[in-house]
Amino acid sequence: MTAPRSALILGAGLAGLTCAHELAKAGVAVTVVEKLPVVGGLARNVSVRGARFDLGGHRFFTPKPELVDWLRDLVGDDLRQVGRKSRILLGGRYFDYPLRPLNALSGFGLTGSARIIADYAAATLRRGLAAGDDLSFEDWVVRRFGRRLYDIYFRPYTEKAWGLPCDQISAEWAAQRIQLLNLTDAVVRAIWRRDDGPKTYAQRFWYPNGGIGVVSEALAARVRERGGVVRLGCAVERVVVRGGRAAEVVAGGETFGADVVISTMPLTLLGRLIGAPADALAGLSYRAIRCIYLLLAMPQVTDDTWLYFPEAGVVFARSHEPRNWGVDLAPPGGTSLCLEVFCNEDDEMWRRDEQELAARCIDDLARLGLIAAARVTGVFGERVPQAYPVFRVGYRRALRAVLDHVGAATNLHLLGRTGAYLYYNMDQVAEAAMALARQLVNA
Ligand SMILES: Cc1cc2nc3c(=O)[nH]c(=O)nc-3n(C[C@H](O)[C@H](O)[C@H](O)COP(=O)(O)OP(=O)(O)OC[C@H]3O[C@@H](n4cnc5c(N)ncnc54)[C@H](O)[C@@H]3O)c2cc1C
Known part of the structure; x- marks a missing residue:
């Protein structure tokens, strides 16, 4: 294997952009193709009427100082430390999360x-x-x-x-x-x-001013500064494997080719496009979420960074209140909530009308005594199809078969949480992307 002169990266989430940035720094000609009109994937920003949200609050936490340096290099002084307070609301009582x-x-x-x-x-x-x-x-x-x-x-x-x-x-x-x-x-x-410490599980994490999407936006800007190309609204439609290589990729109606192809898009999609065994693909799936965002005319709902709702009678499973991550994220004069509703792509919850789902969320919040319905001044939603890879009993065998099929194309690499089917957080995604770039450049 020799070091590549060009790389084509499928997906402009954190994995794709971090890898693109590292390769571009090493002089590789990179092209990133992304289905959505924005960068950041699962770690992107959403703005609604002066309020900013993540797709579910994204804390950056790592025990490795070099990863904090990497983050600081990207966003500069626009980085803050936030105290974490997560609780579970169960049977009308609050419990620490994780359980103490x-x-x-x-x-x-x-x-x-x-x-x-x-x-x-x-x-x-x-x-x-x-x-x-x-x-x-x-x-x-x-x-x-x-x-x-x-x-x-x-x-x-x-x-x-x-x-x-x-x-x-x-x-x-x-x-x-x-x-x-x-x-x-x-x-x-x-x-x-003897008490077992403070009543809440507190820990500090890093968070960029302006929302988590700022990290990917900075990466995309750096890639472009180095001559790399980031094509948005450019969905991969076909991957042609010929002679043991990913020879061509068709995205947005255009044909691309490169020395190496790095896929961060859903593994199930890549597998389908290159003809991986259907029975193996059937053993892999992703859990989806719908994010319901509420704008609220009240100063604060709680002081938690996240709240968990295990009960089946509550339609959402988790909430975060952006003002507790940074007051600049809240709408002027009020606060906001992001509620995560878990579902499967194409089930009834995925299809449910947004206003109807929001009304159910508001009812549940009011019943739990967290807000009064009259305080809601705006409602907005996002569908997130591949939020979590699902680890069913026996998934490893299915994954092995798909990975073997992908491995037959020697210049095709999998990367990231969605692309490599791993339950990775952002720090792990960034680290894996840097490691792959190093491995390719030093080949
Ligand atoms: C609700 C939620 C909360 C989270 N909270 C945290 C947290 O607090 N801390 C933390 O560290 N991590 C958190 N994570 C995990 C974090 O979001 C991921 O680790 C990280 O964003 C994954 O990046 P990725 O690039 O590997 O994948 P993705 O972000 O999924 O990137 C894949 C990209 O491929 C694109 N794509 C898909 N199909 C195509 C196609 N056909 N053609 C071209 N492009 C395509 C997608 O649009 C996407 O941009 C959370 C995740 C979720 C879902």
Whole structure:
């Protein structure tokens, strides 16, 4: 393999643009083709009547200083640190998110806590006796926390978010995302009346002034400054593999070719376009969301950065209030909310009329005592088709088959959360994009 002179990148989200920027800096001629009329993909900006939103609040968090330097280099002084406060509203009570032992136990009351602890102790004992491979999310959680906490806390939000029973969701997902709790330690602390710290889970994260989309906008500008091309409204329609290479890509009615092709668009779409096995593709899918944005004539709804709503009777699963991320994001004289409604592309929730869905969201918020319907001064919505790759039990076999098919085209590379079918956050996406660019340039 020799270093490429040209690269064609499919998708102008964070992955595509970061890779394009790194390659352009190394002197590679880059072209990025993007279906939407804007850059940023899942991490793009939405503006409505003086208010700015992300597609669900996007915090930038990384333990790696070099990634913060990278971000600072892109957005300069337009970067702030925000204190994180996330809570769960369940049965009329607020719980910390992620769950903290003492806070959880105090929220479930004496009898409820006793049952949770008994279940947890039995699960811990059983786990010690029988080491086994967990197949599903349900197996993983029940074996570590007991069934009671699973039923009250873990199952409702997970099933709402993924639209699948937990015994069909891969245990890998739980292992990656759930922090283990030490309930024994919590009980000891409760007996000795020692608090387990502040009542809210606080942590600081980075956030650019003007919204998360500013990062991708800065990257696109840098790519163009270096002579790269970013074509918007240019959807990939065909990928032609010939002689073991991605020889041509047709996008927006035009034919493109390059030494390397890097795909960050949905893996299922790329797979279909290059004839990956249909049964393998059927094992992969993405969960969609609809974002309902509300403009509100009130100073603040809560002081949370995110609020989670596990109950099935509430149509949205999560909300964020941009003013808590930066007052400049709120509409003049008021506040705003972004509500995330999980669905599958083309199901009833995906198709539901926007005003009807917004009315349901407003009813739910009013019932929960968070807003009065009369305070809503504006409503707007966005559909986000491929928000989360879905990790069903057995998805790895399907993924392997699709990756093998893609691998047959030696100059075709997969990148990013949507393109490589990984549950990546932005820092991981940026890091992977830099690593791929380095690997290609040093080949
Ligand atoms: C609700 C939500 C909240 C999140 N919150 C956080 C957070 O707080 N912190 C964090 O770090 N991460 C967060 N993330 C994850 C973050 O958004 C992603 O890690 C990151 O944006 C993924 O970038 P990407 O470029 O890999 O994928 P994408 O952004 O999906 O980029 C793929 C691009 O391909 C384009 N495309 C699709 N089809 C075609 C086609 N036919 N032709 C050309 N282009 C096409 C798409 O329009 C898109 O621009 C969140 C994600 C969601 C959904």
